[in-house]
Amino acid sequence: MSPRKIIIDTDPGQDDAVAILLALASPDELEVLGITAVAGNVPLPLTARNARIVCELAGRTDVPIYAGCDAPLSRPLVTAEHVHGKTGLDGPVLPDPTMPLAEGHAVDFIINTLRREPAGSVTLCPLGPLTNIATAFQRAPDIVERVQQIVLMGGAYFEVGNITPAAEFNIYVDPEAAEIVMKSGVDTVIMPLDVTHKVLVTKPRNDAFRALGTPVGKAVAEMTDFFERFDREKYGSDGAPLHDPCVTAYLLQPELFEGRHINVEIETASELTLGMTVADWWRVTDRPANALFIGSVDADGFFDLLTERLARL
Ligand code: BDR
Numbered sequence: 001m002s003p004r005k006i007i008i009d010t011d012p013g014q015d016d017a018v019a020i021l022l023a024l025a026s027p028d029e030l031e032v033l034g035i036t037a038v039a040g041n042v043p044l045p046l047t048a049r050n051a052r053i054v055c056e057l058a059g060r061t062d063v064p065i066y067a068g069c070d071a072p073l074s075r076p077l078v079t080a081e082h083v084h085g086k087t088g089l090d091g092p093v094l095p096d097p098t099m100p101l102a103e104g105h106a107v108d109f110i111i112n113t114l115r116r117e118p119a120g121s122v123t124l125c126p127l128g129p130l131t132n133i134a135t136a137f138q139r140a141p142d143i144v145e146r147v148q149q150i151v152l153m154g155g156a157y158f159e160v161g162n163i164t165p166a167a168e169f170n171i172y173v174d175p176e177a178a179e180i181v182m183k184s185g186v187d188t189v190i191m192p193l194d195v196t197h198k199v200l201v202t203k204p205r206n207d208a209f210r211a212l213g214t215p216v217g218k219a220v221a222e223m224t225d226f227f228e229r230f231d232r233e234k235y236g237s238d239g240a241p242l243h244d245p246c247v248t249a250y251l252l253q254p255e256l257f258e259g260r261h262i263n264v265e266i267e268t269a270s271e272l273t274l275g276m277t278v279a280d281w282w283r284v285t286d287r288p289a290n291a292l293f294i295g296s297v298d299a300d301g302f303f304d305l306l307t308e309r310l311a312r313l
């Protein structure tokens with residue numbers, strides 16, 4: 001079978017970086033058509049830079065990287081340096097990228113790719129605020145029905161919020177964009193905090209990355225070392241949650257995950273609960289299901305997959 005075609009839309013971010021590395025380490029299953037950077041964890045110039053650093057680390061300077069939207073659809077940008085550090089990729093010391101950004105805007109790349117490739121053959125993998133994807137859908141409504149699937153990291157139900165008491169970061173930063181995506185009708189899989197908080201880089205798992213003895217293994221160990229600081233202090237958890245790699249792992253081994261087909265709506269009005277994913281987990285409304293909302297994961301299986309694939313880079 002030929003590899004599944006994906007576009008990774010991202011705001012790296014250490015966990016985004018690991019998600020990208022996992023995809024690039026899996027060319028038999030995944031063909032990364034391009035990476036589109038969006039403003040999120042840090043401003044756009046840094047996310048576009050970090051995406052290039054990650055591709056160079058993986059030795060994959062052939063993957064085009066496009067810069068996209070530098071601010072949410074209708075709100076000022078909120079960033080997360082308190083989690084990811086000043087550069088967004090704090091932890092390892094990695095060289096400045098030398099590969100250039102691809103010419104053109106990320107939104108045009110998304111639109112042109114979906115129009116060019118056979119309908120139903122391209123999956124979108126958003127790992128940050130949904131601004132690029134929503135802008136593409138608004139500008140070119142004809143592409144919406146051509147998307148094979150969206151597999152995204154965002155939202156929460158049982159874990160509720162990480163950036164506010166009610167909202168998860170990616171959805172909070174651009175709730176209007178998230179609403180457009182959730183109402184698009186595209187087959188959508190959501191990796192909320194409910195599952196990502198179950199894939200923690202414990203000390204033995206971090207040691208396993210380092211023990212790969214490769215630049216990639218070392219960098220991933222150092223990134224997750226840095227990134228765990230925040231969650232350890234805040235949640236008292238055992239290590240860094242690998243939010244975004246859940247998206248890539250799902251594409252590779254969906255059987256590691258379980259969830260429910262439910263209705264998910266986005267709060268865009270209330271100041272108190274802005275960006276909340278109102279997930280009808282208990283099916284108490286008759287609103288139609290619009291997403292597969294993941295709730296659990298085989299965490300050991302996830303780390304076996306991740307470590308084995310990182311060893312290939
Ligand atoms: C999400 O927000 C970012 O900080 C992470 O990269 C992840 O995509 C988790 O809430």
Ligand code: CA
Nearest residue numbers: 013016127128
């Ligand atoms: Ca991210």
